[in-house]
Amino acid sequence: MATFDCPHCGYSNPVASQFCLNCGTNLVRRQPQSAPAGESPDEPDDLTGGQETAPPQPGEASEGRQSSAEASDPGFSQTGSDRPSADEDATPETGKDKPEPDTARPGPLLGDLGGLLEPADPLSFITSGAGALDPTRDSTTALSGELTTDEEERRQLRQLFSEDLPLPVGARPDLTPDAAEAAANGNGLQRQFWLEMLLLLVMIGALLWGGQPSLGAAPHALPGLEQVHRQIDTLPPNSLVLVNWAYDPASAGEMDLLAQPLIEHLLQRQAKIIVFSQLPGGPATARRVIARAEESLKRPSRTQITANLVIEGGYLPGGAASLPLLGVAPARALPVDPNWVDLRERFSIAALSETGPALTLVIAARAEDVRRWLEQVQPLNDGTVVAATSAVAGPAVRPYLHSGQLAGLVSGWDGGSVYVRRLERARNPAEQGRSLRLVSGQNWGVGILIVAVLLGNLAGLNQRRSR
Amino acid sequence: MSPFSSGLPGLLQDAGLVLGLVMSLMIGSYLIRDNFLARLGQYVLIGAGLGYLAVLVWRNVLWPRLFAPLIADPVAWQSATGTELFTLWLPLLLGVLMWGGGLELLRLPPDRFKGRILLRLLAAVPAAILGGVILGVAVSGAVQGTLWPLLEAALQTSPAETAAASGGTAGTVQATWLVRLLTLVITGGVLIHLQYGPIAGEKESSSPPPRASSPVEADAGAGARPNLYRMLIGTSLRVWEGIGRRALWLAAGIIFARLVASRFSLALARLDYFLYEIPRTDLWQLLWATLRGGGS
Numbered sequence: 013m014a015t016f017d018c019p020h021c022g023y024s025n026p027v028a029s030q031f032c033l034n035c036g037t038n039l040v041r042r043q044p045q046s047a048p049a050g051e052s053p054d055e056p057d058d059l060t061g062g063q064e065t066a067p068p069q070p071g072e073a074s075e076g077r078q079s080s081a082e083a084s085d086p087g088f089s090q091t092g093s094d095r096p097s098a099d100e101d102a103t104p105e106t107g108k109d110k111p112e113p114d115t116a117r118p119g120p121l122l123g124d125l126g127g128l129l130e131p132a133d134p135l136s137f138i139t140s141g142a143g144a145l146d147p148t149r150d151s152t153t154a155l156s157g158e159l160t161t162d163e164e165e166r167r168q169l170r171q172l173f174s175e176d177l178p179l180p181v182g183a184r185p186d187l188t189p190d191a192a193e194a195a196a197n198g199n200g201l202q203r204q205f206w207l208e209m210l211l212l213l214v215m216i217g218a219l220l221w222g223g224q225p226s227l228g229a230a231p232h233a234l235p236g237l238e239q240v241h242r243q244i245d246t247l248p249p250n251s252l253v254l255v256n257w258a259y260d261p262a263s264a265g266e267m268d269l270l271a272q273p274l275i276e277h278l279l280q281r282q283a284k285i286i287v288f289s290q291l292p293g294g295p296a297t298a299r300r301v302i303a304r305a306e307e308s309l310k311r312p313s314r315t316q317i318t319a320n321l322v323i324e325g326g327y328l329p330g331g332a333a334s335l336p337l338l339g340v341a342p343a344r345a346l347p348v349d350p351n352w353v354d355l356r357e358r359f360s361i362a363a364l365s366e367t368g369p370a371l372t373l374v375i376a377a378r379a380e381d382v383r384r385w386l387e388q389v390q391p392l393n394d395g396t397v398v399a400a401t402s403a404v405a406g407p408a409v410r411p412y413l414h415s416g417q418l419a420g421l422v423s424g425w426d427g428g429s430v431y432v433r434r435l436e437r438a439r440n441p442a443e444q445g446r447s448l449r450l451v452s453g454q455n456w457g458v459g460i461l462i463v464a465v466l467l468g469n470l471a472g473l474n475q476r477r478s479r
Numbered sequence: 480m481s482p483f484s485s486g487l488p489g490l491l492q493d494a495g496l497v498l499g500l501v502m503s504l505m506i507g508s509y510l511i512r513d514n515f516l517a518r519l520g521q522y523v524l525i526g527a528g529l530g531y532l533a534v535l536v537w538r539n540v541l542w543p544r545l546f547a548p549l550i551a552d553p554v555a556w557q558s559a560t561g562t563e564l565f566t567l568w569l570p571l572l573l574g575v576l577m578w579g580g581g582l583e584l585l586r587l588p589p590d591r592f593k594g595r596i597l598l599r600l601l602a603a604v605p606a607a608i609l610g611g612v613i614l615g616v617a618v619s620g621a622v623q624g625t626l627w628p629l630l631e632a633a634l635q636t637s638p639a640e641t642a643a644a645s646g647g648t649a650g651t652v653q654a655t656w657l658v659r660l661l662t663l664v665i666t667g668g669v670l671i672h673l674q675y676g677p678i679a680g681e682k683e684s685s686s687p688p689p690r691a692s693s694p695v696e697a698d699a700g701a702g703a704r705p706n707l708y709r710m711l712i713g714t715s716l717r718v719w720e721g722i723g724r725r726a727l728w729l730a731a732g733i734i735f736a737r738l739v740a741s742r743f744s745l746a747l748a749r750l751d752y753f754l755y756e757i758p759r760t761d762l763w764q765l766l767w768a769t770l771r772g773g774g775s
Binding site: 035212216218220263264266269292293295326327329331333335336383384386387390391402403404406407408411412414415416417423426446449450454457461 | 535609616625632743
């Protein structure tokens with residue numbers, strides 16, 4: 013059955029749905045092709061060439077759709093990526109009926125509000141700049157929420173090329189019992205609301221009663237952890253260590269478990285840490301974790317640590333484009349204001365340019381950040397790099413460990429937990445209890461999920477057999 | 480000392496924790512249904528994040544690295560060297576052009592914003608430079624940091640190099656060879672699968688395909704001319720493709736398992752924060768004592 017995604021929540025709805033089955037968004041005004049003739053007289057019918065009649069039979073439907081698409085689209089035989097842009101398709105056809113097609117309007121420089129949240133994609137602006145000279149462009153479109161014309165076109169094309177016939181608005185599609193149930197309750201495990209609640213309850217129970225040593229099983233360490241420990245453990249005192257802090261509070265729940273033992277180890281080795289981040293929330297997160305590490309080490313005061321061993325490199329914007337300079341001239345690239353650091357630290361940063369860091373530690377929630385470093389910086393300064401990543405980023409980063417580009421890798425909560433034990437340092441009862449609780453919660457949660465997957469597979473087999 | 484160093488007293492830090500709890504509950508209420516509080520929480524979070532970003536960029540980048548040096552010597556452009564022109568004045572010029580293009584976000588009506596077309600055209604200049612630099616850096620980085628080193632590591636055939644890379648024992652060398660053979664088999668199988676699809680499945684179907692969609696299939700599907708050589712090649716390619724397909728699913732399963740572990744860690748940390756960190760704060764205990772005192 014043909015479906016299309018809701019523009020609000022992304023749920024896959026049958027093409028004839030008037031409202032999203034998940035969030036209730038009105039879908040009628042956003043799918044003009046599925047409307048019968050005369051229902052929406054002001055909507056463009058450029059793709060069908062004005063051949064709106066009663067819905068054809070399934071046998072002739074595909075031909076009809078194909079012919080109409082061919083008529084309106086000279087590049088119909090080409091595949092998706094080779095097709096001309098929507099602007100090029102629609103302009104000659106709509107030019108017969110309308111003096112100024114909507115599709116000729118260029119988009120704004122930065123999408124909507126999303127343009128503020130994510131870096132602008134300059135290519136999208138350049139691509140849409142074909143109509144930049146259009147003097148009639150209306151600037152009073154809604155700030156967000158409305159679909160752009162390209163999205164409308166893509167949806168229409170999806171409907172045209174779909175196997176099922178677009179039904180008139182108001183008609184209910186003939187759903188099979190399974191499809192109707194899925195549409196009403198979601199697909200697969202998503203409809204099992206009880207499963208989510210069970211997972212939540214198990215995790216809470218593990219946190220409440222999982223602090224006992226007997227309930228917490230020791231996690232297993234993946235390869236690469238020993239190399240990280242060895243690299244840090246062999247650092248001479250006052251070695252310069254560059255730390256790329258590539259996570260922020262959104263993933264701190266997992267990444268703190270990794271970052272804190274590594275920072276503790278560096279501080280134990282009296283390494284000179286220069287921390288910078290390419291994420292806005294990175295420096296503040298780093299400061300919090302470093303303060304915790306210092307507290308865990310029972311250092312005299314936080315300011316002493318900050319003044320003696322940690323230099324806050326700050327926020328480095330620019331993404332991948334700013335990294336090569338960090339490999340060639342780190343003292344110039346690091347966003348350190350000389351007014352913030354004293355004279356000794358300025359010498360440390362200057363020494364970074366002359367000798368390079370003794371070790372680089374990339375603490376990243378995404379594999380992308382480790383890969384960027386290994387592509388943009390490591391080939392330039394040929395330095396030793398170790399990484400600490402989230403569990404999901406581990407498999408993507410591991411090939412670099414095998415190729416020798418990474419000198420060590422710690423990933424996931426299990427890696428952090430094992431690294432803590434490798435430090436061989438007595439931890440206070442609160443830290444021990446928290447670690448045990450988290451390990452128990454992981455074990456119980458994964459156990460419940462495995463049971464659910466097994467039960468789901470058995471249910472699926474049983475259902476197939478009963479048919 | 481960084482101007483962002485926290486100098487908040489303990490009670491205000493506790494207030495931050497409690498505020499975090501309130502915001503988490505507001506946004507978490509979306510699990511029940513989309514409601515006003517969930518939306519309010521999201522808007523406050525996005526607004527605060529954007530405000531923080533603006534302050535951070537100003538105090539960490541724009542002021543110390545651009546405006547402060549320019550203001551310190553405003554007529555430096557008359558005697559500026561080439562380096563100063565490239566590091567100060569050119570970024571300023573490009574930034575001004577980009578900020579001019581950013582006025583588009585204001586969405587003023589055309590009669591009140593005459594120069595919008597010119598501003599947008601000028602903003603395309605820094606946008607084009609930015610796009611070109613990013614693409615150039617990405618392509619060159621992919622070659623020098625991923626493609627070539629990984630290929631080189633995979634093709635490292637010298638036993639001495641292999642032993643040095645893997646630890647040195649003969650058993651390790653054999654294991655490395657096995658891993659490389661597996662890498663070759665799996666990589667080739669995945670590439671065949673992604674390029675030509677499930678060849679074996681198509682061959683098992685009774686109806687022959689209308690035409691050969693790939694050279695492999697053309698070789699393997701020449702049923703009119705039975706040839707042992709072709710059959711062997713076709714069968715081995717189908718087996719190879721099957722290995723690649725299963726390896727692809729295995730890799731997807733591993734990534735999914737690690738994704739689950741990652742998300743469990745996040746959920747557990749948040750629950751632990753609710754259950755243990757919040758009740759420990761002085762402010763929470765003060766509130767709790769007040770509530771209990773008021774209730775009794």
